[in-house]
Every structure is written in C-alpha cells, then in structure tokens.
Amino acid sequence: MSSELLAELAEWIAIPSVSADQARTADVERAGDWLVDKIRAAGGEAERIDWQGQPLVVGEIAASGGREAPTVLCYGHFDVQAVDPLELWESEPFTLVEHDGWLYGRGTADDKGQLLMLLEAARSLSRENALPVNVRFVCDGEEEVGGASIAEFLAADERGADACLIFDMSMIERDVPAFTIATRGLAYFHLELVSGERDLHSGVYGGAALNALHALSETLAAVLPAAGRLPEQLLAGVVPPSAEEQAAVTALPSGERVLAEQGARPADASAAAEFYLRTCAQPALDVNGIEGGSPHLQKTVLPVRATANLSIRLAPGQDAVVIGAALEQLLHEALPAGAELSVQLLSASAPGLVDQSAPAIELALAAFEQSFGRRPLLIRSGGTMPIMPALQAKGIPAIVTGFDLPEGNIHSPNERLWAGYLEPGIATAKAILSALGKL
Ligand SMILES: [Zn+2]
Known part of the structure; x- marks a missing residue:
C-alpha cells in the first residue's frame, strides 16, 4: 500500500469535521477545502460552495480524451459522526492508526477513506491519460445530520450526469460486496x-x-x-423485488437472528421469515x-x-x-x-429505486466482479437516503456500494477500515470508471 495515500488519509482524518457539533463548523469546511486542494492538485477544477448555509464541494477531473466523454458524478461526504463516548476508543479518534490489519480513526470507513478511493481512482487514471469519463465530484459536509442540501443541489443542477458512483456502504460480510439499489x-x-x-x-x-x-x-x-x-x-x-434481489436475500443473515440480536420479538408469525421483504420492499x-x-x-x-x-x-x-x-x-x-x-x-x-437494467448498472456490476472477483449482491436498504430519489428524479443511475464491513464500527467508537481493502477498492473504482467510458 502506498505510504503517500496513507499519509493523505491520516491528514484528512486529523480534521475533526463533526457536522453535528456547531463548534466544528470551521473543521467541516476545512475538510471540504482539503478535498478541493486534492482535486486541483490532480489537474481538476474544484471549489467549496455555500449551499443555503451548507458547504458543498463541487469539482471535476476532465476525461483524458476531452469533455464530450460521459460524465460520472462521484458523491461522498467529508463530515463525520461525533466521537463520544471518548473513553471507549482504544486510540485517538482523529489519529489514523494501523493495527491488526485495520485502519482506525473517525471517518476511515464513513466516509473519508472510501471517498479517497474514488479520488485516487480518478486521479490515477487521469495521470495515466486513461480516464474515459469526466469525473465530477459533488460532496457534502452534512450527510451525518440529514443530507438535504445535496438532494436540493442535484434537483437544481442542470449539468446532470450519465451515472453516479458512491462508495459509502458496507459489504454484507467479508468479501461479499453489494450494490444498494433501493431505499425506503x-x-x-x-x-x-x-x-x-x-x-x-x-x-x-x-x-x-x-x-x-x-x-x-x-x-x-x-x-x-x-x-x-x-x-x-x-x-x-x-415495486416488488426482482429475482436477483430475492436470490441475494439468501446470502444475508436470517431475519430470526437479526431480530434476536436486537432483543426484538417478531411482530407476527411470518415476520422473521419475511424480515427483508418487510423491512426493505x-x-x-x-x-x-x-x-x-x-x-x-x-x-x-x-x-x-x-x-x-x-x-x-x-x-x-x-x-x-x-x-x-x-x-x-x-x-x-x-x-x-x-x-x-x-x-x-x-x-x-421519497423512496429511491435504481433501474437495474440501466447499462451503467450492468457495466458497473461486471467491472466490479472482474476487478474484485465477486459479483455484488443487489440489495435494498430499509432506511431513507435523500440522494437516491434525487438521482432517480434526474434519471441518473446510481451505483451505491462500498468497502466498509459490518464490523467497521461506523457511528461507534473505534471506527475502522480493513486496510486490505484500500488497494482493491481503488482498483475496483478504476475498473468501474473505465467501464463507464462505454456509456
Ligand atoms: Zn456515510
């Protein structure tokens, strides 16, 4: 793993961009400026804008062959969750620490570490003169406290995009990647x-x-x-789940187990067996x-x-x-x-639903599988994500995936990213961006 990349991640993690803390507003902006500088250093254009009081970073690294190429929107967020209770952290939350194969620190998995994979993929393809798409970064600093500004920005944005790539999700378990194709x-x-x-x-x-x-x-x-x-x-x-979505459910932990782990009791006799249908579809x-x-x-x-x-x-x-x-x-x-x-x-x-038959989704699935060795499962999320319906309304197919793991402790003490996923994550992002050049 490149020590330069780790040094960059360490620098970004060191900025305590906790959006829920009013006293950290300047740090959230600083974390955005850090991204602006990186996009510019890669030969792109970027600026931090004020969107109704919220900082957004809007930038672009142009395709190697010229601007007529397809455009891929890369979304991620540079704010992080609060770190309390501090006494439960085994290392300083804003200091990147590598231990037992994990990269510890607030924001390593959610989402700075994952957003850095997208940035590195775009700039290294650009450096190799092999970036077949314009990569447009639109990133926010309020995902952890609502995330409405990014949806409003997209609704008002006339530029549009041919696809959107988001690394802000978890795998189902180690080496079992997924695309989130719907939200409630x-x-x-x-x-x-x-x-x-x-x-x-x-x-x-x-x-x-x-x-x-x-x-x-x-x-x-x-x-x-x-x-x-x-x-x-x-x-x-x-809209009922597709056959591929239904097949993916069998790879997930049983509803009975998920409920039991939370001390929850099934709402009725079929609730545990129908857990994913009930909570996602x-x-x-x-x-x-x-x-x-x-x-x-x-x-x-x-x-x-x-x-x-x-x-x-x-x-x-x-x-x-x-x-x-x-x-x-x-x-x-x-x-x-x-x-x-x-x-x-x-x-x-609004709920969000990605058109699974969109060429961008098929290209991304195939590229992910070829690069990582596993075809991502198509899953739905029971939660609400404002960016999903915003993209859907604009007809932009959303590739929503990521390299976090269930044991990544996001939103909890000792947040961590599996260090072994940094290189494959970048390689997979490069493969997806390269494939989207065919759009
Ligand atoms: Zn996140």
Whole structure:
C-alpha cells in the first residue's frame, strides 16, 4: 500500500469535521477545502460552495480524451459522526492508526477513506491519460445530520450526469460486496383527536360519553397491520423485488437472528421469515407515540383529547402524497361518530429505486466482479437516503456500494477500515470508471 495515500488519509482524518457539533463548523469546511486542494492538485477544477448555509464541494477531473466523454458524478461526504463516548476508543479518534490489519480513526470507513478511493481512482487514471469519463465530484459536509442540501443541489443542477458512483456502504460480510439499489422513503404524521369539550367524571358520564383514547385506539386499529399486512390502500405503488434481489436475500443473515440480536420479538408469525421483504420492499407503519388522559396519576377521568405521532416507511415505488391521502381516508372512515380528527403531515421524503437494467448498472456490476472477483449482491436498504430519489428524479443511475464491513464500527467508537481493502477498492473504482467510458 502506498505510504503517500496513507499519509493523505491520516491528514484528512486529523480534521475533526463533526457536522453535528456547531463548534466544528470551521473543521467541516476545512475538510471540504482539503478535498478541493486534492482535486486541483490532480489537474481538476474544484471549489467549496455555500449551499443555503451548507458547504458543498463541487469539482471535476476532465476525461483524458476531452469533455464530450460521459460524465460520472462521484458523491461522498467529508463530515463525520461525533466521537463520544471518548473513553471507549482504544486510540485517538482523529489519529489514523494501523493495527491488526485495520485502519482506525473517525471517518476511515464513513466516509473519508472510501471517498479517497474514488479520488485516487480518478486521479490515477487521469495521470495515466486513461480516464474515459469526466469525473465530477459533488460532496457534502452534512450527510451525518440529514443530507438535504445535496438532494436540493442535484434537483437544481442542470449539468446532470450519465451515472453516479458512491462508495459509502458496507459489504454484507467479508468479501461479499453489494450494490444498494433501493431505499425506503418516509412520511411522518401528527394526529389530534377531540371527543368533547372538557374532560369528565368517569362515574357520572362513563359508558355514555365518548372517550378520546377509545376513539383513537379504534381509529388507529384501522391502519395497523393485520397478520403482518397493511391495508391494501397503503400498499399502492409497491415495486416488488426482482429475482436477483430475492436470490441475494439468501446470502444475508436470517431475519430470526437479526431480530434476536436486537432483543426484538417478531411482530407476527411470518415476520422473521419475511424480515427483508418487510423491512426493505414493503411499507411499514409505526405508531411512534400516544399521549392522552392520566397514565400516571390514578384519576377517574374520561379524557376528551388524545394525540399520536405515526410514520410510514414508504416502499420503493410509492408516493408520499398518494399514501398520505390513503392513510387520512382510512383514519377518517374508522373514526367513531362525534370524534374530530386532524391529520398533519410533518415531513416526507421519497423512496429511491435504481433501474437495474440501466447499462451503467450492468457495466458497473461486471467491472466490479472482474476487478474484485465477486459479483455484488443487489440489495435494498430499509432506511431513507435523500440522494437516491434525487438521482432517480434526474434519471441518473446510481451505483451505491462500498468497502466498509459490518464490523467497521461506523457511528461507534473505534471506527475502522480493513486496510486490505484500500488497494482493491481503488482498483475496483478504476475498473468501474473505465467501464463507464462505454456509456
Ligand atoms: Zn456515510
């Protein structure tokens, strides 16, 4: 492994670019400037821009054969997670340390170390006069605290790209790489139910007056899953997993094991067996909180106000507006006579789905397999990633992969990157960029 590259990584890791910490704002900007300097030193153009108060690095290393070549957007983030609890770190979080084959330090795996692989791939191909695509870097410094600015930037960006390459993911396990081809969206609601003018004495009115908590329970029951299945109206638009995705699930740890490791109990008899279908390819509704009445003091009250927070993880293919309207209708249909319900949409973000048959994805899969020796599994993520729908809306196929490992401790003390993946990661990124030249 090149000691120059390690020295570079050490330098970048040493900048404590914790985006969640207001006191580190200048460090986040400094970590961005570091990237700007590297892109410029490679013969490219780059600058750090202020995007509605957030730092973005926008840069480009031009194709060796001229600008008419295809353009590949490389995304990564130069901010990192906070490091506390500090006492659980076995070495200084902002000092790169190599130990037992691992590179330790905050940001080694998430995401500086992985972004450096993309940078090194682009600049070394450029140096060899063999870069067949324009590599456009668009990187943010707020991924760990939301990541909305990159999605807004892409929506407003007129330049576009022929593909996007992202190294910010983990393998399934050692030497089992994956492409994340879908993410779920999220629609978050606040509910307020009123069943009368004032709270009442349950001895005088109980049994005759409408109780808000009863009415809320009855209303919510209409949208909860029955035997693991949500009402048909909430399943509208779901794109089922492809045969290759279904095959990939067999390589993942069993749902039973995943749930047990978290001390979780299956929601119903089929939940463990259908774990990946339920968490990645289906919408999921969760009541996040309920408030009302007197759950602590022993009061003989008949409450007339109840509130709840409720959210739906939207499956790939679904639309937040359509599902939100369906939810509201189901709730109102189930609402007992006399009760009033208001449903407020607090936030929404779209799911993302990559077109697996896009030539860019096929080229990248083949290049990855040829370089690394394993074809990446096509998997869906149950979480929400704003950049995925933003790319989808622009028709840019997203190659979302990476060389982190489940034991890489991202977001935890002792974050680490398997040092043995630095060279193969760069080689694979070079192979993908080279292959995308055929677009
Ligand atoms: Zn990350």
